[in-house]
Amino acid sequence: MNILYHVPLSPFCRKVRLSLAEKKIEVQLVEERYWELDADFLRRNPAGKVPVLKMDGKIFSESSAICEYLEEIHPTPSLLPEDAETRFEVRRLVSWFDDKFHDEVTANLLYERVNRKIHGSGYPVSANVKAGSKAIKFHLDYLAWLLDNRRWLAGDVMSLADFAAAAHFSSLDYICDVDWNRSAAVKDWYATLKSRPAFRSILADNVPGFPQPNHYSNLDF
Incomplete structure (x- = not known):
């Protein structure tokens, strides 16, 4: 049995979960309290980060590397376009969300509101929350601009770029930090995306101490 060591609200874990589910690769989800630096976990990934995928007796880490590996061994359905220019755009947008969006929004909202409590590291820093709330508006507007010019984020077909973005937004939606009324195009x-079968397990997540909001798993918002 394939095993994915993960944290439910981690956008990096969710990106891998979406890729696995879209490609219909069965996997057992095992929650990993990575911040406790358990010796067994550190043997699986000395970097001390999730996700970690155990597949065919081998260990794989780093979410984007995992997703590209899955693309190579299970190319159908494809999440990376064939032409080089669009493939570049997918990778650019994956980096945008996993780096820029993560640093400006996810770290300031999700990590402050949720991770601090779970890790026992104190209360949210209000300045960080304010910065994240301001930054997400810019990113929503950027998505709206992309979708005004494209069917999907990177082009005419759904790709890993859409999953990377949705992984972050779904985590933030769980704590009601996304203003879906800011853009009809982004909301649609x-x-x-969340109507796809690949999203089912993510919409079923429940985090102790943080009850799922009523709208979160509602496909019609």
């Missing part, structure tokens, strides 16, 4: 894009 997310509604289409």
Whole structure:
């Protein structure tokens, strides 16, 4: 049995979960309290980060590397376009969300509101929360601009770029930090994605101490 060591609200774990589910690769989800630096976990990934995928007796880490590996060994359905220019755009947008969006939004909202409590590291820093709330508006507007010019984020077909973005937004939606009324195009894009079978396990997540909001798993918002 394939095993994915993960944290439910981690966008990096969710990106891998979406890729696995889209490709219909069965996997057992095992929650990993990575911040406790358990010796067994550190043997699986000395970097001390999730996700970690155990597949065919081998260990794989780093979410983007895992997703590209899955693309190579299970190319159908494809999440990376064939032409080099669009493939570049997918990778650019994956980096945008996993780096820029993560640093400006996810770290300031999700990590402050949720991770601090779970890790026992104190209360949210209000300045960080304010910065994240301001930054997400810019990113929502950027998505709206992309979707005004494209069917999906990177082009005419759904790709890993859409999963990377949806992984972050779904985590933030769980704590009600996304203003879906800011852009009808972005709201429609997310509604289409969360209606896919690959999203089912993510919409079923429940985090102790943080009850799932009523709208979160509602496919019609």
